[in-house]
Amino acid sequence: MPLKKNHKIKELPDKKPIALSFFSGAMGCDIGLEKAGFEIILACEFDKTCKETIVLNKPELTVLNDINAYTSEEIMQSVGKKLGDEIDLIIGGPPCQAFSTAGKRQGFNDTRGNAFLTFIDHALEIQPKYFVIENVRGLLSCPLEHRSHQDRGLCCPPLSPKERPGGALMHIVTRLQSAGYGVTFNLYNAANFGSPQIRERVVITCSRDGGKLPFLTPTHSENGEFNLPKWKTLKEALSGLDPKAGQFIKFSEKRLKYYRLLSEGQYWKHLPEILQKEALGKSYYSGGGKTGFFRRLDWNKPSPTLVTHPAMPATDLAHPEELRPLSIEEYKRIQEFPDDWQIAGSIIDQYRQIGNAVPISLGYAIGKLILGALKGHINRPPTEFQFSRYKNTDDKSWISNYLNCIRESKI
Numbered sequence: 001m002p003l004k005k006n007h008k009i010k011e012l013p014d015k016k017p018i019a020l021s022f023f024s025g026a027m028g029c030d031i032g033l034e035k036a037g038f039e040i041i042l043a044c045e046f047d048k049t050c051k052e053t054i055v056l057n058k059p060e061l062t063v064l065n066d067i068n069a070y071t072s073e074e075i076m077q078s079v080g081k082k083l084g085d086e087i088d089l090i091i092g093g094p095p096c097q098a099f100s101t102a103g104k105r106q107g108f109n110d111t112r113g114n115a116f117l118t119f120i121d122h123a124l125e126i127q128p129k130y131f132v133i134e135n136v137r138g139l140l141s142c143p144l145e146h147r148s149h150q151d152r153g154l155c156c157p158p159l160s161p162k163e164r165p166g167g168a169l170m171h172i173v174t175r176l177q178s179a180g181y182g183v184t185f186n187l188y189n190a191a192n193f194g195s196p197q198i199r200e201r202v203v204i205t206c207s208r209d210g211g212k213l214p215f216l217t218p219t220h221s222e223n224g225e226f227n228l229p230k231w232k233t234l235k236e237a238l239s240g241l242d243p244k245a246g247q248f249i250k251f252s253e254k255r256l257k258y259y260r261l262l263s264e265g266q267y268w269k270h271l272p273e274i275l276q277k278e279a280l281g282k283s284y285y286s287g288g289g290k291t292g293f294f295r296r297l298d299w300n301k302p303s304p305t306l307v308t309h310p311a312m313p314a315t316d317l318a319h320p321e322e323l324r325p326l327s328i329e330e331y332k333r334i335q336e337f338p339d340d341w342q343i344a345g346s347i348i349d350q351y352r353q354i355g356n357a358v359p360i361s362l363g364y365a366i367g368k369l370i371l372g373a374l375k376g377h378i379n380r381p382p383t384e385f386q387f388s389r390y391k392n393t394d395d396k397s398w399i400s401n402y403l404n405c406i407r408e409s410k411i
Helices: 030-037 048-055 072-078 110-125 167-177 253-259 273-285 328-335 347-356 359-373 395-410
Strands: 018-022 039-045 063-064 089-092 130-136 183-190 200-206
Touching: 018 030, 018 253, 030 039, 030 089, 030 359, 039 072, 048 063, 048 347, 063 072, 063 359, 072 110, 089 110, 089 328, 110 167, 130 359, 167 183, 167 200, 167 395, 183 395, 200 359
Parallel strands: 018 039, 018 089, 039 063, 089 130
Antiparallel strands: 130 200, 183 200
C-alpha cells in the first residue's frame, strides 16, 4: 500500500532506542516500553477503533493500517528510514484468536494466523537488533495444521508433526533460528511484574546476534517469595476511584437478584443450592468449576484476567461491593493505563480494547530486558522462580517435551 503524499514523519529522538510496534491495540505494551526508555516511532493496527485510540493519544505518531498491505520497504519509509537502517526493537502481539483455547484453533490456516507469519516476514527483512512476540497461552499447544476431530482416532492416520499440539510455535521458533536469531520464550503471569491482575501471556524474545536472552525479571511474587513484594491487589489498583462514578454496562434485573445475595470474593457456589440451579440453569450440570459465573471480585487479591466484556454469563467481573460489573475506569486501572489515557468508541469497544491490552507492567518488564541487553547490562531472574501456574513452559523444557512427543509417535 503506497504511503499517502501528505504522510508526516515523526522527528526521531537522538538518544533513545527506537521501536516499531505492530498489532498495537490500545498501546498498553507500548506505554510500558516507553516507561522503560524506548521511543515508539511507529504503530501498526488494523482495527479502526484501536487506530482512533492511538491517534487520540499520540497524534504525532506514524500509524499504519493492515500489516499485510505494506512491504518492508514501505514500513521503513513511513518512519523516514530505508531497509538496512538500524532498528533497535520490533514488537507485536499478533491476533490471538487463531491460537486461543477458546477459539477453533485454526492456527496459521486462519487469516489472523497469516498476519502472524507476515509479521515474522517483515521482522526478518528489517532485521532489528531485537524482536519480541507476545501472545496467548494457547500458542504453546496450537498445531501448525488443524485436523478436525471427526478425522482423528484409531481408524485414522496418526497426527503428523505439523498437526500435533505445539506445531505452530515450533514452526515459529525454527523459522527464527534459521534466520540467525537466538530465541527465548516462557509463559509469564503479569502479576509477577507488578500488574494487579492474573494474566498469563507467552513472550518470545529474539536476539539478532544469535544469543539467548534471559527470562524477564520479576518484581513481585505471590506470597513474598525471593524477598519480593507480594502481588498487587485490586484494592491497591482501584485506590482513589469513586465507586459510584464511571462508565459501565449494567447487569439485568434477573441477574441482580443473585448479586444482591453475594459478598466480596463470592460466586455462584455461595448461593443456596436451590438458587444455584436456578441461577445457572443448564450450565449447573456441565463440568468444570464455572468460577466465572456470578463472580464478585476480591479486594485483597489481584483481579482475574480482564476479558473483552465484563458481564458475559461465564466470565463475570463484578465489583466487590457495587451492583454492577467493573467500570471502564476500573478496567484501565487494572491494565495500568494512565487515568487520562483516552479510549475511543462505544463502551463495548472500550471494554474490548482494554481487555485485549498487554498490562503495562509486563510491557515495562520486556522493555527493561531489551534495554539492558542494548546497554550490555543483563539482569537474570532468581533461579527456580515460578513464572506461571504451569510447568514446562520455558523454551528448553517445552522444546524437549515437543520433540519427545514426536519421537514417541513414530515408535
